[in-house]
Amino acid sequence: DIQMTQSPSSLSASAGDRVTITCQASLDISDSLNWYQQKVGKAPNLLIYGASNLETGVPSRFSGGGSGTNFSFVISSLQPEDIATYYCQQYDILPWTFGQGTKVEIK
């Protein structure tokens, strides 16, 4: 299985801060990467697909980039409603696998 490693595991930032989460794949996965947001007690919500494509209806403060084995996810200006755990997920090779998650909190 392809291992997806996210960094950091958790972070605390102030409202308005730029937040960056990285995701590293154990093999080259091209741009076959999605990002999800999961709020407490809720199902995950797709934010980014194909490494950099914003899902319909998702605010533009969210963005993604990268290819191969190294990927990044950015919240350009952290808002209180962005408090959640974020997961990367590869879909290049079965089985689809997820990173361990990054918990984002507000200072």
Place this chain on the structure above:
Amino acid sequence: HLQLQESGPSLVKPSEILSLTCTVSGDSLTSTGSYWGWIRQPPGKGLQWIGSGYYRGSTYYNPSLKTRVTMSIDTSKNQISLKLNSVTAADTAVYYCARDVEFLGRFDFWGQGILVTVSS
């Protein structure tokens, strides 16, 4: 507007079969390119893909669960089902059904999830 709703028992005994149903509304299970998947999340832990299937019969399972899992799609009821046999406490999790767009692992619509506890 596509909606998915999981249902089934919240408590299953060890060694028995976990059986869940996902009812889809707002779209047809036969929509072109729509695969339907199951993902689970043990309490306080990360996400694990269980499998995805297409209404024409093709199914793909996570190899770590393949010997114990069966998915099926009933287009007449617009339902997807999941069966996991020989369960243990390690199978305790929130189980989600979701649409897997064009089998690209792009899960764009999810059910709310159902917590299934394996315990005697």
